[in-house]
Amino acid sequence: MEDIIARMQDEKNGIPIRTVKSFLSKIPSVFSGSDIVQWMQKNLNIEDQVEALHLGTLMAAHGYFFPISDHVLTLKEDGTFYRFQTPYFWPSNCWEPENTDYAVYLCKRTMQNKARLELADLCAESLARLQRAFARKWEFIFMQAEAQAKVDKKRDKIERKILDSQERAFWDVHRPVPGCVNTTEADIKKSSRMKQPHKTRKSVYGLQNDIRSHSPTHTVTPEVKEPTEDELHDQIQHCQEQLDRHRLKMSKVAESLLSFAEQYLEYDPFFTTPEPSNPWISDDVTSWELEACKEAGQQRVKRWAFCFDEVMKDPVGREQFLKFLESEFSSENLRFWLAVQELKKRPIREVPTRVQEIWEEFLAPGAPSAINVDSRSYDKTTQNIKDPGRYAFQDAQEHIYKLMKSDSYSRFIRSSAYQELLQAKKKKSKNLF
Structure with a gap:
């Protein structure tokens, strides 16, 4: 800049x-x-x-x-x-003005009988607040302001007018009015810290440390107490826990987002014109007709290979996945998952009966379509059915979903049934959903 x-x-x-x-x-x-x-x-x-x-x-x-x-x-x-602005007041000079400096400036403004220098309501409130905070040292602040005002009066009229406006702009940056951007919070001094690693606070008006030490924002540093052995152990444990936390680099996150956007690019109507066209915009209802039929287009079948969620949220995808599992004699997992999903939509009066039916079919000892769940999920489900509700099988359902995602889904995508379905749709049409 x-x-x-x-x-x-x-x-x-x-x-x-x-x-x-x-x-x-x-x-x-x-x-x-x-x-x-x-x-x-x-x-x-x-x-x-x-x-x-x-x-x-x-x-x-x-x-x-x-x-x-x-x-x-x-x-x-x-x-x-x-x-x-004069270069003296540029942010690169690493200004960190104290409240005492601001008090001197406001006090000096009150001594200059110029209409353009009259304090605004906000500045007048700030002056009153600072006067209360520095009550014991206000005489010294007033003397500093008076000395500054005498020096200003000796300057040329035009020069004094320019310097007054530049000084006001400096404080508009470091003490902005409400609703304005506070650029000092963004730490614009980062580039200078490497050049000035031992930078200390400096006063705008050259005030001594004895007056600045009484700033309301200044606190006396307490004596540092040596940590005990238990506290050191706690700190070490905390650091180890932080090291074990899973973190992703921003480059990896950006790469993942770009990959996701590229993968779904042809399905995004903002970037790719949908074929057939949107029936809400055009008079073509082909899209609705394709969605209503049980046959899926090439793009729709291709999308199932993106992730397991794409298969499960597509009714036709679930139907084809169920046929594949039936061919392997392992359809009980998906049927259980679908039954639990249907349970969540049942009227409350039908829930207890349906919970018992699902339990007897999939989880009870000797069930005809027994599913394989871990002991924790089974115990939790056993407790839940004592007070049957829509979410009695939540833990078991999540466990079965993970099993299908990690095992059955990958076999479905690699299966000849899916490949034949994909090739058949490619031959039929390249632009159907």
């Missing part, structure tokens, strides 16, 4: 800075918001006006230039006048 500002301030190719005459006064060293946008589009190869406004707003929010008559640091493409 500072490189762009340096180019903006270039005498030959920069933004033209001028003095504007107004009623009974002059406004020195200003330029308009439209000047900034036009310069960015011309010199930064920005074609979109919205992008130029966004970049300019970011630079204004960091305080590199500011509106001369507004506390809200944003860029508008109109005749609003702006002024460049």
Whole structure:
């Protein structure tokens, strides 16, 4: 951003800075918001006006230039006048102004009898709050503000007007009005920390440490107590638990998301025109007719190979999967899962009877279609059927789902039945669901 500002301030190719005459006064060293946008589009190869406004707003929010008559640091493409900030107040100087500095600034503003320097309601409230917080040291703060005001009076009138606006803009960055972006929270000093690893706080007005130590935000550091042996063991255990936590690198997450998007690209109507067309948009009802029939198109069959969920949420997919399991004489798992799903939709008065029927068919000793569940799920289900409800078989259902996903599904996708189904649909049509 500072490189762009340096180019903006270039005498030959920069933004033209001028003095504007107004009623009974002059406004020195200003330029308009439209000047900034036009310069960015011309010199930064920005074609979109919205992008130029966004970049300019970011630079204004960091305080590199500011509106001369507004506390809200944003860029508008109109005749609003702006002024460049002096490099002394740039964020790259790693400012961390204290509340005492802000108190000196507000106090100094009250000493200057200028209408343009009158405190806004928010600033007046801040001054009153700081005056209460620094009641014991307020005399010293007042003396500092008075000394600063005397120095300012010795400056040229135009120079004083420019410096006053730049100082106000500095505090608009570090003490923004409610509703504005606080760029200091984003830690814009990261790039400078590597160059200044031993950076310390510094005062804007050169206040001594004795006054700043009484800041309401400053607390005395307590004495560090040596950790006990038990506390050290707890810390070690906590660190080991953190090491064992499953974490994914952002690169792997992004790669997975890209792979998912590419896999489902042809099924996304935002990117690929659906064939047949959407019946809600066009008058073609072919899509509804295909969905109603029991035969699945090539795209629909191909989608079953993506994951087990695609098979289970497709009625035709479940039917074909059931036929495959019946051919292997292992359909009881899927029939149990479907029965439990159907149970959840039953009227409450029919639930107890249906729970007992499912139990006797799949889980009771000597059941005709016994399923293989682990002991934990079986014990939990045994407890649940004493008070039968729609979710009495939840644990057993989840266990069976995982078994089918890890074993039966992979065999179904590799089976000749699925391959024949896929090839048959390819021959029939390439564009049916």
